[in-house]
Amino acid sequence: MGIPTSLQVGLKEWDIVCRSLGSGRQMILLRKGGISESIGGFEIEHRDFLLYPTFLHQNLVMLKPAEQAGLVMHAAEPEQIQIAYAGQIVDIVQVQSREKMDRLDAEHIWTPPLIDMRFNYKPKNPLYLLTARAYKLALPVTIRNTPDYAGCKSWVPLEKPIEFSATPAIDDATFEARRSKILGILG
Numbered sequence: 001m002g003i004p005t006s007l008q009v010g011l012k013e014w015d016i017v018c019r020s021l022g023s024g025r026q027m028i029l030l031r032k033g034g035i036s037e038s039i040g041g042f043e044i045e046h047r048d049f050l051l052y053p054t055f056l057h058q059n060l061v062m063l064k065p066a067e068q069a070g071l072v073m074h075a076a077e078p079e080q081i082q083i084a085y086a087g088q089i090v091d092i093v094q095v096q097s098r099e100k101m102d103r104l105d106a107e108h109i110w111t112p113p114l115i116d117m118r119f120n121y122k123p124k125n126p127l128y129l130l131t132a133r134a135y136k137l138a139l140p141v142t143i144r145n146t147p148d149y150a151g152c153k154s155w156v157p158l159e160k161p162i163e164f165s166a167t168p169a170i171d172d173a174t175f176e177a178r179r180s181k182i183l184g185i186l187g
Helices: 015-023 098-102 112-120 172-186
Strands: 006-014 028-031 048-054 080-094 128-144 155-163 166-168
Touching: 006 015, 006 080, 015 048, 015 080, 015 128, 048 155, 080 172, 098 112, 128 155, 128 172
Parallel strands: 006 048
Antiparallel strands: 006 155, 028 128, 048 080, 080 128, 128 166
16 A cells, blocks of 8 residues: 555545544544535545645534644635645445444544534435545645635645655554454444
8 A cells, every 4th residue: 555646636624634644543534525516425536635624614512622622723714725644545434323433432533413413414325434544744735725625525626736755644554453443343
């Protein structure tokens, strides 16, 4: 497994979640779809991506108390975005029940109200858990946050490719052990 050294797409995610993935604290994402996405909801358009941090919809009460101190709030999305991490989707699993998510509580930074919100949003659409391998860029890259990047959408095609070198957030053995645990719980 490895990440390409040049990417031109970002996956939008809360800044604190990007940093949680980049530190190895978390290795899962939940997706149904954004307001601007197709009728069917979120689609895996890319397996490899840059983590594109967003700030506007972050919510203190949706984070476990231990994670709240790391939250950086903004009244609006900043004019410049720092890309510090890349990601790679390894597994895509439909989450069959709230109880299974409860058993994964140690694997994420979210509180039960966020998990409930994800299940309850567009209830006819399935909720997907993505295991994601995060990579820390050797040198973060700052880009302009253009109007084309705005809006409630998951994927952001960037104006130009970003070239980088990166190292995995967690070592291979730790990643595989946690991945195996997560997939075992989800059945």
